[in-house]
Amino acid sequence: MNIVVCVKYVPDAQSDRTFSDDKTTDRAGVDGLLSELDEYAVEEALKLVEAGEGEVTVVTIGPDEAAEAVKKALQMGADKGVHISDDAIHGSDAVATSLLLAEAIKKIGQPDLILTGMGSTDGLMNIVPTMVAERLGLPAVTLVSSLEVNGSTVTGRRDGDTASETIEASLPALVSVTDQTNEPRYPSFKGIMAAKKKPVETWSLGDLGVDAGQVGLNNAWVQVESFEARPPREQGQVVTDEGDGGTKLAEFLSTHKFV
Amino acid sequence: MVRMASRNSALDALSGLDSLIDADDRDLMSMIRKFADDHLRPNLPEWFDQGVVPARDLAREFGKLGLLGMHLEGYGCGGSSATSYGLACHELEAADSGIRSLVSVQGSLAMTAIHKFGSEEQKTEWLPRMAAGEALGCFGLTEPDFGSDPGGMRTRAKRDGDDWVLNGTKMWITNGSVADVAVVWAQTDDGGRDRIRGFVVPTDSKGFEGREIKQKMSLRASVTAELSFTDLRLPGDAVLPEVSGLRGPLSCLAEARFGIVFGAMGAARDCLETALAYAESRRVFGEPLAGYQLTQAKLADMAVEYVKGMLLALHLGRLKDGPGVSNEQVSVGKLNNCREAIAIAREARTILAANGISLEYPVIRHENNLESVLTYEGTSEVHQLIIGQALTGANAFR
């Protein structure tokens, strides 16, 4: 089974994240890494291929530094990488991102399965996977916490607040996985050394046959208008027990709709 | 509360060490740091407090990460450069010296002895399983009465037909009571000057006993044991065929010492980074502790010794990966870096004051651990004597 995993290079959530002058995420000035949520998709792909046969190809879109995300996935064990990089892509929204990914997946050669994370840890739009599936005319099984491939069908479990759904789709399909799916492996020393010899291709808009007018900040349907830092947390409310502590606590909980 | 190893970017910028470390090694280090943050640091206070560590489980995890015997070639080993191996030790010891000890003893002592001096059968039997962490090894040289002077050892291996019969006691043996295989050094009655030979001893052999040493105040997240051999019968091919004399164990020690040169500075770095973060957040007399000159003098001196220690480690790494490193040169690194690491740990402890003695912070754990690191693999005095002999030509050991 051949699997394509879409991965994203994101600013490290543990360091200070900022916006550039054009209100896009600053990716150059901060430490970046493979989005942790995508590690689950890479791990799932590796497990599926290890249990049978086939190849795992990872694809990312982003500036030069985004090659790091591909490298990390290769160090974990993926076989090949594709890095889509073009200055004109800067500031692209989910619509353009899904177009680029869909074109890249076509160029890689339709895989049996496309895996993605549940969202990126920076944008958190959570819409790109569905858009990619739509563009490729494939079924999308989203937000599953476990999945199984049997012959030509994939079955996933989606856990809701009150019920779990079991969803089945025929292959080829796109599946997005949550952080409950598995425990991503660490790249081993041998994995780190082997990654250096694995093929990575860098594709421009031209390679994908996508016009610059379809992507980038100026053509985005969605743009950031303004942003501000979250205000510091306010001091909690202290309930002093003067015999009526229980009542006050219950009032607090009910006015804030906690109960 | 779990404390992550927060790299201090100001310290990194000051040291500029990243520019001396290639990209793969930086990836290796961040992989180990992530593993340590996820699986070691949250548990270390408890392991240290209880004096219990899941050594066998950890060995399997380290096997998966490819850290066991990573600098050895073939037999499932990683074949890394010496520098990569050193940097791995550095990151492991930034978590805990006991954890690094597990990896050192497995890779640099037990596996190296078999890799360097073993027969093909011994290598194929043990090395792949040891590299995977499925079999755990230990290295028995020290005895109750002979530490710095192992040549006086009393453990004896006597010929009996084709077999060997082993009798004696080994002391302070890391992983001794949890290992599957022990590399044991013993005097033989073969005659000649080089009577010390190494033996590959499965720990389920009749007559083998490993008793864990309790009530130690250092390296508590590491298993230390006393081994005793009572008429332990070994087949003739249990001996390591390729070496006789003290050169055997001493050349393994040189490998492990090399890892310690990097490792000790890992513990030091963790102390320094903890002290820096603490000094920035702790307020005394109304101001952050970090703003006082006395504190800055401490931090500056610690940082200077850390940077010097790492430069020395990387220098030895370059030598080992290039023209070769001598035992005396490794002694320079072991002596300096252990001595300075414990000094840094002690200074860091003063900055944390009372919190410095709590296991909620890693500092006292590192400080106590480093007492062992200063002692094993050659005490400071032994390394002074080695360096002294190299400089003067005079042997002052006896």
Ligand SMILES: Cc1cc2nc3c(=O)[nH]c(=O)nc-3n(C[C@H](O)[C@H](O)[C@H](O)COP(=O)(O)OP(=O)(O)OC[C@H]3O[C@@H](n4cnc5c(N)ncnc54)[C@H](O)[C@@H]3O)c2cc1C
């Ligand atoms: C936690 C821990 C784990 C260990 N793990 C292992 C292991 O896995 N395998 C193993 O074989 N050993 C192990 N050791 C043993 C360690 O290598 C020895 O403790 C060390 O070699 C010192 O020996 P000793 O303790 O017998 O000290 P001694 O040799 O008795 O030394 C006592 C003092 O005398 C000094 N001294 C010795 N000779 C001279 C001299 N000529 N001139 C001046 N001063 C001198 C020493 O520096 C020291 O200060 C471990 C030790 C510890 C603490």
